[in-house]
Amino acid sequence: MHRILIVSDDPFLRDMVRFALGGLDAEVRSVSEACEIRRVSRSVLFDVVILLTVSPFACCDCFDRRRNGLRRPVVYVVAWQHSEQTVLSLLENGVDQYMTFPVNLQRLRGKVADELNRLVP
Numbered sequence: 001m002h003r004i005l006i007v008s009d010d011p012f013l014r015d016m017v018r019f020a021l022g023g024l025d026a027e028v029r030s031v032s033e034a035c036e037i038r039r040v041s042r043s044v045l046f047d048v049v050i051l052l053t054v055s056p057f058a059c060c061d062c063f064d065r066r067r068n069g070l071r072r073p074v075v076y077v078v079a080w081q082h083s084e085q086t087v088l089s090l091l092e093n094g095v096d097q098y099m100t101f102p103v104n105l106q107r108l109r110g111k112v113a114d115e116l117n118r119l120v121p
Contacts, residue, residue, distance in 0.1 A: 001025060001026060001027055001082065002025060002026040002027070002047045002048070002066045002119065003026060003027045003028075003029070003044055003045065003047055003048075004021060004026050004027070004028045004046065004047065004048045004049075004112065005028075005029050005030070005031065005037070005040065005041075005044075005046045005048070005049045005050070005073070006018060006021075006028065006029070006030040006031075006050045006052065006064050007031055007032075007034070007036075007037055007051045007052065007053070008030070008032065008050065008051075008052035008053060009032050009033065009053065010052065011032070013052045014030040014032070014052070014112065016105070017050060017052065017078075017105070017106065017108070018030060020106075020108060020109050021109055021112060024109070024112065024113055025116070026047070026048075026116060029044070033070045037049075039091070044078075045048075045071075045073075046048055046073040047073055047074065047116060047119055048073055048074045048075075048076065048112055048115055048116065049073045049074070049075050049076070049114070050076045050077075050078065050108075050112070051075065051076065051077045051078070051079075052078050052079070053077075053079055054077060054079045054086065054090065054110050055065075071109070072094075074096045074097075074115050075094060075095050075096050075097075076095070076096065076097040076099065076108075076111070076112070077090055077095050077097070077099070078098075078099045078100070078101060078108070079098075079100065079101065081100070082100055089097050089116060097111060106115075115117035
């Protein structure tokens with residue numbers, strides 16, 4: 001089974017995305033703080049990480065290209081920032097997909113589903 005991690009300090013956003021991903025063949029977990037990413041990533045290898053803000057990515061090294069020889073998760077960022085500099089910086093630092101709020105939840109679900117289909121379980 002695939003594993004997805006949702007990161008946001010906003011419980012409504014976390015629940016909204018969790019609900020949108022319901023029915024996918026994946027275990028969906030969520031955390032509210034960047035420090036929790038490191039904790040849950042120690043025990044679980046996530047296939048997809050969805051950050052509903054930019055800040056955890058900036059301060060967390062949990063998404064290194066290769067960690068302990070394991071494949072790194074696909075990282076999606078959904079945020080309010082629209083500046084070209086922010087987006088380019090995130091993409092250069094390993095973000096695989098950047099989307100802005102208001103996000104189309106069907107589109108997000110479709111992208112995550114496509115990503116999971118590409119991965120070997």
